[in-house]
Amino acid sequence: MTGNSHLAGAGTLFRKEILRFWKVSFQTVGAPVLTAVLYLLIFGHVLEDHVKVYDRIAYTSFLVPGLVMMSVLQNAFANTSSSLIQSKITGNLVFLLVSPLSPLAWYLAYVGAAMVRGLVVGAGVLAVTVWFGPPGDVQPGWILAFALLGAALMGSLGLIAGLWAEKFDQMAAFQNFIVMPMTFLAGVFYSVHSLPPFWLAASHLNPFFYMVDGFRRGFFGVSDVSPWLSLAVVATALAMVATVTLRLLRSGYKLRH
Amino acid sequence: MPAVSFQGVTKIYAGARGTLRALDSVTFDIQRGEFFGLLGPNGAGKTTLISILAGLARASEGRVSVMGHDVVADYAQARHALGVVPQELVFDPFFSVREALRIQNGYFGVKHNDDWIDELLAGLGLADKAGANMRQLSGGMKRRVLVAQALVHRPPVIVLDEPTAGVDVELRQTLWQFIAKLNKQGHTVLLTTHYLEEAEALCGRIAMLKQGRVVALDRTDNLLAATAGSMLRFKTDDTLPEDLAARSRVTGRIAQIAARDATEVEQVLARLRTAQVRVEDLEIGRADLEDVFLAIMHAAPVRPEVVA
Numbered sequence: 001m002t003g004n005s006h007l008a009g010a011g012t013l014f015r016k017e018i019l020r021f022w023k024v025s026f027q028t029v030g031a032p033v034l035t036a037v038l039y040l041l042i043f044g045h046v047l048e049d050h051v052k053v054y055d056r057i058a059y060t061s062f063l064v065p066g067l068v069m070m071s072v073l074q075n076a077f078a079n080t081s082s083s084l085i086q087s088k089i090t091g092n093l094v095f096l097l098v099s100p101l102s103p104l105a106w107y108l109a110y111v112g113a114a115m116v117r118g119l120v121v122g123a124g125v126l127a128v129t130v131w132f133g134p135p136g137d138v139q140p141g142w143i144l145a146f147a148l149l150g151a152a153l154m155g156s157l158g159l160i161a162g163l164w165a166e167k168f169d170q171m172a173a174f175q176n177f178i179v180m181p182m183t184f185l186a187g188v189f190y191s192v193h194s195l196p197p198f199w200l201a202a203s204h205l206n207p208f209f210y211m212v213d214g215f216r217r218g219f220f221g222v223s224d225v226s227p228w229l230s231l232a233v234v235a236t237a238l239a240m241v242a243t244v245t246l247r248l249l250r251s252g253y254k255l256r257h
Numbered sequence: 258m259p260a261v262s263f264q265g266v267t268k269i270y271a272g273a274r275g276t277l278r279a280l281d282s283v284t285f286d287i288q289r290g291e292f293f294g295l296l297g298p299n300g301a302g303k304t305t306l307i308s309i310l311a312g313l314a315r316a317s318e319g320r321v322s323v324m325g326h327d328v329v330a331d332y333a334q335a336r337h338a339l340g341v342v343p344q345e346l347v348f349d350p351f352f353s354v355r356e357a358l359r360i361q362n363g364y365f366g367v368k369h370n371d372d373w374i375d376e377l378l379a380g381l382g383l384a385d386k387a388g389a390n391m392r393q394l395s396g397g398m399k400r401r402v403l404v405a406q407a408l409v410h411r412p413p414v415i416v417l418d419e420p421t422a423g424v425d426v427e428l429r430q431t432l433w434q435f436i437a438k439l440n441k442q443g444h445t446v447l448l449t450t451h452y453l454e455e456a457e458a459l460c461g462r463i464a465m466l467k468q469g470r471v472v473a474l475d476r477t478d479n480l481l482a483a484t485a486g487s488m489l490r491f492k493t494d495d496t497l498p499e500d501l502a503a504r505s506r507v508t509g510r511i512a513q514i515a516a517r518d519a520t521e522v523e524q525v526l527a528r529l530r531t532a533q534v535r536v537e538d539l540e541i542g543r544a545d546l547e548d549v550f551l552a553i554m555h556a557a558p559v560r561p562e563v564v565a
Binding site: 008009011012013015016019020023024087090091092094095096097098099100101102252256257 | 308311312313314315332333334336337339341343345347348349350351352356360361362363364365366406
């Protein structure tokens, strides 16, 4: 079998997954952008004069990249996880299961579409919020690298959650008890250096922290840890999660009984 | 090379209460161009067998191939050769009929296929629904789309898992005309159905499953000839004597008793007379597939469901 036929059909699944969220973009893109703007207005307004994270950087400006990255991560996760669980519960996943798509094609298509959704929402949040808190020393390379890797990591994690969950409440548990706390404790709203020593150490075990910190580096040229360390952590986490996801897909975990 | 080959297919489900042998060494071939029926009561293993064929489930033991391609080792080629109409009425609510067909098509790497899609839509009476969202369609229309989705990549082997369950007469006729045409053009068809008259009318050969085992496998006409030739049907308000009740099928007031030949018909009638059963609207007809099915299901040994 040629490399090309391994990926035959992946383009169709990729486009279908994009079309799926785009057809309900009011809910899948519009709503998260509005949420991020509300976070910015409320937190920015309340904390602007009380919190100073880095010298020369206003709190609202500090908040913008955190909110953008949070939106990228949550929406990349939501795209794969909600698509899979819906298809499983309504039964229409059978159309994909009877197709000759390889596990690699499934992975690339689902995660690729999740990255598109994450980046579209992230760009939307940035476009609306950047006026409230302009960035400083912009380094687009870091912005792009962390946005892409973070979206891929969360798209993969969403795929695992979608494969594992059999009911909507299991999915909600995964989202509320794992994804949400890890995102909120990643330094979206604060610098982890403002935390007590225990929580500072705990934050350094959270891969989400490196995604947010590295991404923010691209906006201001300053970060809590070296962006190279963040890049290494995020890339390693992605490699690990991608390997697990591909293994699950190859084994037919909860798909082929 | 057969179109479909099942060799020693066994499926064991492990559960909390022990293990269930859903399929037990199922072995048979379906030749190219056949219209093959797979019959059996609920829970006999028909859908499990088809799921293994389609790659939706995995056999615990044995091998299955489609057009010579193993469904596990060579799954891509096997699935290319197979079009499956699932039993459940499933659909993707995000898309229109044409979008759903184009997407299905794309999964198989097929491009520029709109002529065939139009032909499918016309053949299945869906031409005016091409732009409609799947959610807006009636159950019967959704079923037609499922058939079109199974055929969109032009598979040589078509599997229909109870395609006419709960659909109106008009669709059944449209569907069978369409499938019969495809079969005449050389497509192999594997059908499971609860409507035995459909299997009798359409299938050249039939396998009957009971508790995961093949209990009959023959040409449809041989099956019809091998069992009781005649069937007595009558209405009665009386209780049948035990010996007759044991071999009869009773639906409300209507009783049916199989008889091999004229002598046996006479014996049954004599028995009814001596038991003083009042009989109305008596008729003697040819046995149909339903009678054959019941006779075989009664004759086949019952084995325990759960194997420790």
